[in-house]
Amino acid sequence: MNEAIGAVLMTVGVLFDLFGCVGLVRLPDVYNRLQAATKCVTLGTCMILIGVTFILGIGSAGVRSILCAVFILLTSPVAAHALARAAYLAGIRLWDGSVVDAYAGHEQRDTEVETS
């Protein structure tokens, strides 16, 4: 039973990873690529790790797998946020079809905070 659950979780996780990387190649913009790839690949990798835990049981590898999943869930959004902010501040423009730029007015305030 545990192996069946683990196999299903790993299959869905691998498919999430694949679709995230397809989004990384197909989408037109840094920010679109970032949000598609980060969310899909984070969820997919966490599902693979939890599936491995289901298959191997709570042993030395299973506990490390859960630890790794928690670590990725904590750090991947932080890294993506830092990257998006860095890309915006580095002057990468949004795609022409983008509708709203909610961060546009905040540039000046951020630089003031950084210099003070």
Added chain:
Amino acid sequence: MAVLLFAGFLCLYRIAKGPSAPDRTVAIDILGTLMVGFCAVLTWTTGKDFYMNIGITWALLSFLGTIALAKYLEGRNFDE
């Protein structure tokens, strides 16, 4: 496993082709997370535990590297 490797090659394509530096940084970050999943699959197929250690270390180093690259990118401007 083959699907994960194919996804990794898609990331490598974006690293090679990406028009700007943040594109490549995003692809490197995603490739690191993918390889953690690949290490987990290797742990299952080979039955050897130490692949999970490699995965944890890879996740940590990938996070640190991404933060460092983001800080580096913030400090400079691309004048057009």
